[in-house]
Amino acid sequence: KAGVTQTPRYLIKTRGQQVTLSCSPISGHRSVSWYQQTPGQGLQFLFEYFSETQRNKGNFPGRFSGRQFSNSRSEMNVSTLELGDSALYLCASSGLQGGNYEQYFGPGTRLTVT
Amino acid sequence: GQQVMQIPQYQHVQEGEDFTTYCNSSTTLSNIQWYKQRPGGHPVFLIQLVKSGEVKKQKRLTFQFGEAKKNSSLHITATQTTDVGTYFCAGQGSGNTGKLIFGQGTTLQVKP
Numbered sequence: 001k002a003g004v005t006q007t008p009r010y011l012i013k014t015r016g017q018q019v020t021l022s023c024s025p026i027s028g029h030r031s032v033s034w035y036q037q038t039p040g041q042g043l044q045f046l047f048e049y050f051s052e053t054q055r056n057k058g059n060f061p062g063r064f065s066g067r068q069f070s071n072s073r074s075e076m077n078v079s080t081l082e083l084g085d086s087a088l089y090l091c092a093s094s095g096l097q098g099g100n101y102e103q104y105f106g107p108g109t110r111l112t113v114t
Numbered sequence: 115g116q117q118v119m120q121i122p123q124y125q126h127v128q129e130g131e132d133f134t135t136y137c138n139s140s141t142t143l144s145n146i147q148w149y150k151q152r153p154g155g156h157p158v159f160l161i162q163l164v165k166s167g168e169v170k171k172q173k174r175l176t177f178q179f180g181e182a183k184k185n186s187s188l189h190i191t192a193t194q195t196t197d198v199g200t201y202f203c204a205g206q207g208s209g210n211t212g213k214l215i216f217g218q219g220t221t222l223q224v225k226p
Contacts, residue, residue, distance in 0.1 A: 031211070031212035032212070033212040033213065033214070035216075042216060042217075042218045042219060043157070043202065043204075043216035043219075044216075045213055045214065045215065045216075048211060048212040048213050050211070050212065055211055055212070055213075056211055056212070056213040058213075059115075088156075090156060090157070092212065092214075094212040100144070100145050100162060100164055100206075101206070101211065101212055102147065102159055102162050103147065103159065103204075103212060103214060104159055105149075105156045105157045105158070105159075106156065107155075107156050108156050
């Protein structure tokens with residue numbers, strides 16, 4: 001099976017702009033989770049989508065939003081970018097193994113806000 | 115909210131020495147997952163532990179899940195330079211969803 005793909009891999013934006021990141025999960029996986037990774041805060045959960053519905057949400061401001069399409073592909077959007085939004089954004093695709101979810105990460109999108 | 119603490123933050127070892135990282139959750143977990151991230155890479159799934167007191171081995175790596183399902187450890191025997199990277203534990207609470215709470219990670223450096 002193909003792994004999780006994320007586009008774009010690298011992005012440079014300026015403060016105040018908005019950005020949309022895309023994630024294609026492993027075929028057959030219906031759950032997609034998004035994480036922000038920074039040196040200071042580590043890996044922080046943003047939100048999870050399952051069957052086009054947001055199932056879980058982390059503690060991020062409303063500027064961070066997402067959606068999932070019927071083919072399980074997901075996008076996340078960050079509006080009014082701030083310098084502190086510079087991070088590696090990781091998408092994880094989850095599939096049930098023995099009744100529990102195992103998450104497989106994509107390569108990430110490295111966002112730099114200047 | 116649920117927190118997962120991981121220690122130590124850094125570990126430098128000589129090749130051939132053993133290495134252990136510990137993970138503690140503030141709440142009981144339904145399962146715990148371990149990941150390895152190489153410099154410049156993304157987290158790669160290593161294993162999932164589900165049962166209380168579970169022990170699993172992958173070659174030189176031994177994973178344990180505590181009896182109370184609140185703590186876990188990863189032990190590497192006779193480290194090699196290929197073991198270099200950051201090891202994360204990630205806890206899943208009740209509800210069996212795709213939300214994981216990650217520990218801060220332990221970065222392992224191995225001197226040849």
